[in-house]
Amino acid sequence: MILLFCLPRKVRIYIFAASIIFLLSGATAYGDRFKIGVSIPLSGSLAEYGQAAQNGMLLAEEEHPEKFVAIEFLFDDNRYDSKLAVGAFNRLVDLEKIDLLYMWGVEPVLAVVPLAKKKKVPVIALTQDPSVAVDNPYVIRFLNPAEEFSKKTLEYLRTKNVKHIGILKAEMTFCNLMVEGLRRNLAEGESIEIIESVLPSELDFKAIVTRLRSMSFDILGLYLVPNQVRSYYRQAQEQKLSMPIFGTTNFESRELIDDLGAAMNGSIFVHSSVSEDFRRRYTARFKNDAEIAYAANGYDFASLTAELFGKDPAHLGAEGILKAYVNSFEFKLVVKRILNGEIEEIPGT
Known part of the structure; x- marks a missing residue:
């Protein structure tokens, strides 16, 4: 952005004219721009995640604009829908001619990586599914695999002498990966029982809550999508069922915590650590800390990209x-x- 209002009128005219020529030429001080397509959910039920990642990238650019002169972010809303993610991929690759694609979410990434391999498009993928990078030289995951989340969860639960774990899960790849990670890392004497595996659209948990009253677990794992987490807590409250709970990364949702209030008190989850300095700067700029771990991820990605390509956007292939x-x-x-x-x-965790 060029601020002209504090300059004399004649100087403003010259600068404005020069700026128009500069923009029309499509050039920068460093030559061609390094174009990054960003396919994330910016609307729909998971918009909070995509907006956090986008805000993190924008904050990095705002704090160090001189490093991003030759970098351009092109945001595309895929609503965490696999078909829309494929459409976004085609637009960004065929029309915008991006150099690199950044994506968030297990399901959209799974839909796109075969196309990226076919078209030889490099992808930075925020997914806990390690399979997307197997035999695919065009994908790098920018997030810990599900197994590491599961190991960290079990390490902490052992400090609380948890032995018997109940799981209520949505039938989707992300949740399945988390459960598989738990199963593979159980120690002797520890067990997991799947109480129910439901469709991601299921919001009626009254019967399941009733069953839980007669079941004995040390802790309950909720591997559900955000709307389901909200429904479960409310329906458990209605039946006055209270038990220790752990969840997934969606427990960092400010919207969920504000909606459910004391119902989530004491619940735990595993996610990326966020420095207090970043939290302070981010909340000062965006007035919230919703899904801040993904905001930090977006910030780190943008900052690293600026270091790698900000001054020399050479097209390396x-x-x-x-x-x-x-x-x-x-x-x-x-x-x-x-x-x-x-x-x-x-x-200590």
């Missing part, structure tokens, strides 16, 4: 671009707890 990212990032997982409407990282 798909393999050259991804090679630049290899071993360039690491995300620490921690256990977080919801307490009195706030999220805290549990020390």
Whole structure:
């Protein structure tokens, strides 16, 4: 953005004319721009996640505009829908001629990576599913695999002497991966029981809550989509059922915590650690901390990209671009707890 209002009128005219010529030429001080397509949910039930990632990227650019002169982000809303994600991929690749694609979410990524391999488009994928990068040189995951989330969860539960775990889950790849990770890492004497596996659209848990009253678990795992988490807590409250609960990354949803209030008190989940400095800067800019771990991920991705390509956006080809990212990032997982409407990282985890 060029601010002209504090300059003399004649100077403003010259700068404005020069700016128009500059923009029409499609050039920057460093030559062609490095174009990044960002396919994320910006509307729909999971918009909070995509908006956080987008905000993180925008914050990185706002804080260091000089590093992003040769970088352009092109955002496309896929609503966490696989068909829309494929459409976004085709638009960004065929029409916008992007150099790199950034995607969020297990299901959309699964739908797109075969196309990326076919068209040789490099993809940075925020997914806990490690299979997307197997035998696919055009994909790098920018998030810990599900197994690491599961291991961290079990490590913490063992400190609380948890042995018998009940799971209520949605039938979707993300939730299945989390459960498989738990199963593979159980120690002797520990067990998991799937109480019910439901469609992601199912919102009636009254019968399941009634069954839970007669079942004995040390803790209940809710591997559900956000609307289902909301429905379960409310219906459990109606039946006055209270038990220890752990969840997935969607427990970091500010909307869920605000809606459910004390019902989520004491619930735990595993997610990426976020520095207090980033949290302070982010909340000052966007006035919320919803899904801030994904905001931090977006910020880190944008900052790393600026370091790699901000001053030299040379078109390296798909393999050259991804090679630049290899071993360039690491995300620490921690256990977080919801307490009195706030999220805290549990020390020592």
